[in-house]
Amino acid sequence: EVQLVQSGAEVKKPGESLKISCKGSEYSFASYWIGWVRQMPGKGLEWMGIIYPEDSDTRKSPSLQGQVTISVDKSINTAYLQWSSLRASDTAMYYCARQLGRGFDIWGQGTMVTVSS
Amino acid sequence: QSALTQPAAVSGSHGQSITISCAGASSDGGGYHYVSWYQQHPGKAPKLLIYDVNNRPSGVSNRFSGSKSGNTASLTISGLQAEDEAEYYCSSSTSSSTLGVFGTGTKVTVL
Numbered sequence: 001e002v003q004l005v006q007s008g009a010e011v012k013k014p015g016e017s018l019k020i021s022c023k024g025s026e027y028s029f030a031s032y033w034i035g036w037v038r039q040m041p042g043k044g045l046e047w048m049g050i051i052y053p054e055d056s057d058t059r060k061s062p063s064l065q066g067q068v069t070i071s072v073d074k075s076i077n078t079a080y081l082q083w084s085s086l087r088a089s090d091t092a093m094y095y096c097a098r099q100l101g102r103g104f105d106i107w108g109q110g111t112m113v114t115v116s117s
Numbered sequence: 118q119s120a121l122t123q124p125a126a127v128s129g130s131h132g133q134s135i136t137i138s139c140a141g142a143s144s145d146g147g148g149y150h151y152v153s154w155y156q157q158h159p160g161k162a163p164k165l166l167i168y169d170v171n172n173r174p175s176g177v178s179n180r181f182s183g184s185k186s187g188n189t190a191s192l193t194i195s196g197l198q199a200e201d202e203a204e205y206y207c208s209s210s211t212s213s214s215t216l217g218v219f220g221t222g223t224k225v226t227v228l
Contacts, residue, residue, distance in 0.1 A: 035217075037163075044120075045155070045163065045206050047217040059215050095162055102210050102217065103153030103168030110162055 002027045004034075004096050004108035011114045012086050019082040020111045022096030027106075029077040030054040033099035036070060036081050039110075040092040050099060051079060086115045121207055121220035128226040129197045137223045139190040139207030152190040152209045154183055156201075163206065167192060194225070202227045 007021045022034065036048040049060035053074040060070060069082040079096055094111045097104030121141035129135040139152065152170045155163040165174055167183035170190065180195045190209070194201055207220035 033215075037219075044204075044222040045157075045208075045219040047208065047219055050215065050217075061216060097163075100165070100174065101153070101169040101172065102151035102215075103165050103174075103208070104155075104163070105165045105168070105174050107162040107164070 002098075002106055004098060004106055006094075006096060006108035006111045009112040009114070011116070013117055014085075014087055014115055016086050016115075017082070017084050018086055018113065019080050020094060020113065022079045022081075022108050024077045024079075024098065027098075030074045034072065034079040035097050035099055035104055036068075036079075037095045037097060037104070038092045039095065048081075053077075053079065086113075088115050088117075091115045120218055121209060123205075123207060123220040123223045125221070126224045126226065128228055129194075130228045131197055131199065133197050134193060134195040135197060135225065137192045137194075137205055137207075137225070139192070139209070139220045141188060141209070141218070141220075150209075152183065152185055152207060154181070154190075154192045155206045155208065157204045157206065159204075166205075197227055199227050201225060 005023050030053040033050045033052050035050040038046040038048050049070050051058045051070045051072050053072045058070050072079045091114050096108040098106040121139050123139050127135050154167040157163040166181045170185045171183045182193045184191050205223045210217040
């Protein structure tokens with residue numbers, strides 16, 4: 001079964017760093033763009049960015065420039081979303097998803113990130 | 118890129134058809150050409166219903182269909198069923214950019 005499995009929920013303090021992961025299986029991981037989507041509590045979906053595992057080509061939403069880093073290790077079929085200094089406003093559910101055409105057809109189960117002092 | 122505009126809520130009776138709109142204009146004036154639609158039930162990950170305006174992934178019911186006219190895209194759900202009650206989001210990107218944006222979301226209620 002084609003799937004994306006994300007790392008578990010995280011509880012962090014403001015200013016701490018964090019890296020969450022998304023591991024693909026049962027498909028040619030390097031050949032499909034992987035995207036990240038944020039959903040703050042009770043809110044809608046926000047398109048964060050995409051990365052192409054084959055060459056790490058990355059496209060990020062202008063509103064997130066400098067706030068998060070999207071990376072990938074194609075040798076282990078895993079994409080990452082990373083923060084160097086978390087803020088309370090980063091509290092959200094984060095989904096990774098595989099891109100089909102310009103849509104996301106396979107989604108991870110989500111990683112809940114809670115940032116609180 | 119600004120969020121695409123969707124109605125906050127749409128409702129319909131069991132068996133009826135409803136249409137959800139998704140309106141927006143790109144910053145470069147080129148218009149959004151690649152539209153996808155998602156269904157999200159509470160506490161669940163979104164599910165792709167339509168991609169690239171009117172393509173259905175395998176396994177998605179043909180009760181869901183997409184279309185686009187000018188800078189407004191639409192999702193039609195025919196033969197409304199209880200399990201269709203969910204939040205629906207459109208998403209799009211322009212032909213000149215691979216960056217995407219989601220719509221504001223529409224809550225569908227089955228009466």
